[in-house]
Amino acid sequence: MQTIIGKEERLNYAAELIRSGEVVAFPTETVYGLGADALNGNAVRKIFEAKGRPADNPLIVHISAPGQVNSVAQNVSELAFKLFQKFSPGPLTLVLKKAPAVPLITTGGLGTVGVRIPRHPLALKLIEACGRPIAAPSANRSGRVSPTEAAHVLEDMDGKIPLILDGGKTEVGIESTVLDLTKEIPVILRPGAITAKMLSEILPKVIDHKGEVIIAEAPGMKYRHYSPTKPCIAALDPESAAGKYDEVLSGGIIPVIIGREDFVLAGKRENHISLGKTVEECMSSLFSALRSAEKKYGYIILQYFSEPEYFSLDNRIKKAAGGEILGRTLQ
Numbered sequence: 517m518q519t520i521i522g523k524e525e526r527l528n529y530a531a532e533l534i535r536s537g538e539v540v541a542f543p544t545e546t547v548y549g550l551g552a553d554a555l556n557g558n559a560v561r562k563i564f565e566a567k568g569r570p571a572d573n574p575l576i577v578h579i580s581a582p583g584q585v586n587s588v589a590q591n592v593s594e595l596a597f598k599l600f601q602k603f604s605p606g607p608l609t610l611v612l613k614k615a616p617a618v619p620l621i622t623t624g625g626l627g628t629v630g631v632r633i634p635r636h637p638l639a640l641k642l643i644e645a646c647g648r649p650i651a652a653p654s655a656n657r658s659g660r661v662s663p664t665e666a667a668h669v670l671e672d673m674d675g676k677i678p679l680i681l682d683g684g685k686t687e688v689g690i691e692s693t694v695l696d697l698t699k700e701i702p703v704i705l706r707p708g709a710i711t712a713k714m715l716s717e718i719l720p721k722v723i724d725h726k727g728e729v730i731i732a733e734a735p736g737m738k739y740r741h742y743s744p745t746k747p748c749i750a751a752l753d754p755e756s757a758a759g760k761y762d763e764v765l766s767g768g769i770i771p772v773i774i775g776r777e778d779f780v781l782a783g784k785r786e787n788h789i790s791l792g793k794t795v796e797e798c799m800s801s802l803f804s805a806l807r808s809a810e811k812k813y814g815y816i817i818l819q820y821f822s823e824p825e826y827f828s829l830d831n832r833i834k835k836a837a838g839g840e841i842l843g844r845t846l847q
């Protein structure tokens with residue numbers, strides 16, 4: 517199969533492909549998604565095949581307005597609508613009781629469904645144009661870093677899907693916050709750009725990563741996501757990063773340090789990639805930095821932030837580094 521990359525002028529073709537049971541990659545504000553008709557089991561199966569994704573890892577279903585939630589979920593509470601009103605379109609996925617129309621393959625066999633309204637205009641237009649909910653996980657091969665540009669999608673999906681809609685570089689850069697509303701107390705299953713603190717404006721009882729509330733293990737989180745193809749380690753301070761850099765270099769392997777601008781400058785080593793100055797900039801450039809680093813260097817040293825507002829970013833960094841962090845005693 518030939519994979520083409522097209523911009524907005526291909527939108528109607530993309531919608532046609534989805535309506536006829538094919539898979540199309542498209543941009544969202546978090547990362548690129550690999551989309552198919554959420555209500556068509558055969559179409560959804562093609563997503564799992566293209567990604568090489570384990571069948572028990574559920575997909576997120578994308579809709580374009582809160583009014584459509586009843587087509588994919590049932591017993592939707594007032595609270596869910598309030599959350600949609602406040603945070604959607606945006607990087608928040610709500611886990612709700614699944615409607616019978618949603619095939620089990622879409623939800624990884626679960627009786628619940630993750631639903632989100634993305635903020636990227638092309639994503640919204642695509643959902644509108646095909647007139648059905650779109651199931652879409654990130655558009656990478658399973659186990660690889662999530663794509664934040666159309667070229668990243670092509671790296672992983674060339675020949676496997678007919679079309680990649682190119683909407684430029686994604687804005688948020690890490691995947692959505694997943695909030696389970698089927699439990700008595702809402703639980704954050706995956707941290708993201710919408711933080712527990714932001715959710716607590718609507719949910720008096722939502723729990724943050726430090727406090728009373730638990731961040732439970734989401735299905736799919738047991739699979740090691742976000743692995744760069746080169747060895748990767750996290751470091752808490754520029755000195756530990758620089759120490760590791762020198763050690764790796766003396767072994768004949770070319771390393772790179774990736775982190776916030778102040779961190780990489782303090783490390784004073786030749787090969788470095790700055791993620792930017794703010795938490796938003798760092799989120800938006802992490803995955804793309806990992807993709808270019810794994811092509812150019814033999815060893816990746818990533819800053820681990822350990823600052824409360826960087827919690828979601830640290831979550832991805834820990835996954836990329838396989839949990840190993842230099843510069844502190846692990847509890």
Ligand code: AMP
Nearest residue numbers: 574575628629630653654691734735736
């Ligand atoms: P991805 O789109 O590749 O970022 O993966 C979607 C992730 O959302 C899954 O791996 C789960 O962690 C989470 N998710 C989606 N649907 C559900 C659900 N019904 N229940 C719990 N978690 C879900």
Ligand code: MG
Nearest residue numbers: 653654662741
């Ligand atoms: Mg993913």
